[in-house]
Amino acid sequence: MSTVESRPLIGEGISRVDGPRKVTGAAPYPMDFSVPGQAYGTLVQSTIAAGRIVRMHTDEAAHSPGVVTVLTHENALEVGTGPASVLGASPPAPLRNDRIVHHGQHIAFVVAETPEQATAAARLVRADYEAAEPLLDLQDPRAEHLHDPWGMDHSRGDAAAALESAEVTLHSTYLTADNTNNPLGLFATLAVWDGDTLTVHDTSQWPSMVRASLAMAFGIPESSVRVLVPYVGGGFGAGLRAWPHVILTAMAARMTKRPVKLVLTRPQMFTSIGHRPSGVQWLSVGIRRDGELVALDHRSLSSLSMEDNDFEPFSSGTAFAYQCPNVITRDEQAKLNIAVPTSMRAPAEAQGNFALESALDELSYTLGIDPVELRLRNHTDVDPRNGLPWSGKAILECYEIGARRFGWSDRNPEPRSMRDGNWLVGYGMASAMFPYFAQPCMAEATVNRDGSAFVRSAATDIGTGTYTVMAQLSAEELGLPLEKVRFDLGDSDMPDSMMAGGSGLTGALGNAVHDACRRLVRSFVDLVRDDADSPLMGISPHDVECSDGRIHLMGCPDRGESYVDILARHGTPQLSATGSSTPPDAKEIGLSLAGAYGAKFVEVRVDPDLGLVRVARVVSAIDGGRILNEKTARSQIIGGTVGGIGMALLEDTVTDPRTGRIANGTFADYLVAVNADVPELDVVFVGEPDRGTPTGTKGVGEVGLVGIAPAITNAVYHATGKRIRSLPITLDTLL
């Protein structure tokens, strides 16, 4: 057993380098930017879910005080569609035609001198519609289905035959609600044209994608578009796409020849930037009486909008979560008249894991095997899909250390056996993982003559700590104190980065930073290769290391010199190098790339008279590979845990079944966890650096959420004897 070792600097719980700006209100978010002469945009959205616009009435609005223009499909600029990405096709262009495919679709854009004037005028825009009956029910037989839209369906062995002959079987259906990302920062776009050059401040987790989308929309080169986003008020997936309102704001700015700023309202945040789709899952499990899994058949149907894509393969994790010889996973999506779903923290895995971990818990009672023990019996050190060993999977440590910290052995296995006064007490647990994901990434590192360093990439820090951990990593690679290193991001003019999503950025960007710093050190060594005044003359770049602002012979700190001395002697103001990373090929390295793993242990209290569920404590034991910063990594896990508490107990985007209108699109009606809902959360990191990548990190942005919901419902079962298979848990189901 080992806890992750902290090397000096790396791993330390250093406070965020952007902390001083954030606590003083000085950190500028996209909505905080303004430019002289800017006009303000407001969206008008459809009040039907399906059909077409017969006529738009815009005269009154156009003549309202301060109004600059009113855009509808009748006068909008025709724009191109952006590029496809790993998340699917680009969202449809705005105001293309008279077709309505969901309630809350943008049908007009009012531009006025002030926000108040724009808002008032937007209320004067009217539409005559020819309404059609909307498809809103996930299981409506008329809905078109996409089968295996991501090519991730999996099959091995013969699940049907194994289920037929299994000693014990379980067939269950699980429901999960629509959840809405709801980052606290309202999404904002400020678009400024200068001739055919466009500068945009935009709430985005992926500036390079927004740049590409805007360039294609307006038929201009990417080099003519600059997307700036130094700070993001949260995203949780909502900022991974170039949404129609972004294109619309740039379109309005182009047509009015004015800078235009748009800030979405909170209700518009429910219809304009995606949400976690609702789903139904059918899971059949075949298992031996000794607890060995013999068959898993996991199918899902989730909701999709009419004209867009969403990456949401619910059942895909079941293909490799456990050792099991006979597995089938199948995912389908049903096209409905709803606003577009999108990735929300731990997409697909949050839902699929809920089904699988609920079923295992249920079977633990059927078989009389402790829930932790049942999982141990089905552990696999190799990826069952390809037979390769995992690059890192310390889930056994997660179980062991998590259970010990939690006091799992104090659990009386009998349901409804533990009480504290009137409260029923329940202990529940679940395994968690979030699969490996990475995209190509670049970074540029520079050392200046004064010995300071500047490293940059067009990434974003959505609160994960990218500014901080990348500065730490750069400082370590270059052998500089942290205060000498600045990491900059949030500008599409910088070297291309991958999205801040899929728990992939820390790994991919970290590896690019590692590469850039190595190349930079090599440039310094190359510079002095023939320099008789340098103690490094003739030394191979492979034989050096860096510390205290100096490059020196490995293991021999005396034989070397400082960056400052080298640059001064050569009359060079600075040296730069660009580095990159690409996801490694599993076959080439002989390892299946592992994401983060975890074990979650939860204690709940249930009031038997009211059906009220309170989470009393949570222990999360996490294998996140090498942890760059204990403080920010822990915050990622507690943040995910809070999201998981919301998913289990509170969050449910309710769509009116007749009109398709979201009925609870405000923070007063859509409940998220608040401070009083959250107890002390214990987090422990275990494992070792991942073997698949140079920096050894795994992303920890999503694994914190996964497993919390089933651990809670499993604890509720232990407390009450009632098995909940539908999220969120509502009071009535426990009475």
Added chain:
Amino acid sequence: MRDVASERDVDSRSTVNERVVTLDVNGRTYTLRLDTRVTLLDALRDRLGLVGTKKGCDQGACGACTVHLDGRRVLSCLTLAAQAEGREITTIEGLTGADGPHPVQRAFMEHDGFQCGFCTPGQIMSAVALMAEGRAGSDEEIREYMSGNICRCGAYPNIVAAIRAVASGGGHDAHL
């Protein structure tokens, strides 16, 4: 089919009504000619450039816009600018003293009481007021009286830790 909601609003449309409003913000006096519909939040952000106060819902439900009026916490999105006339307004920008950040600001950094940082100005303004209200006596009390401030990143346990640290260190009356 007509858009019923829009029709209802047609008659209530307003032409611009303006008035001169004098605001005392962070010890400075500003005189502004404002549309009477302008909230204190929008006046601070759009007219005075004090963008540290955040808009998270504009409906009084998230707490991101929390400022102090005469030392008490209020939601600036539910307060018209005109209502704040003659009162002492303190925003996050006014919390940092000559001797550096307020103890609560320092504690939020030390305990990582934020992630994306967007709700943070409102959290800190609430936290400072909460201590003045005498509501930082226990973790339960802190959780309850900080529950008007949503943190979607889920930094709540660290926010509680930060407030607890300042409250137990006797720093509750600093700057107040």
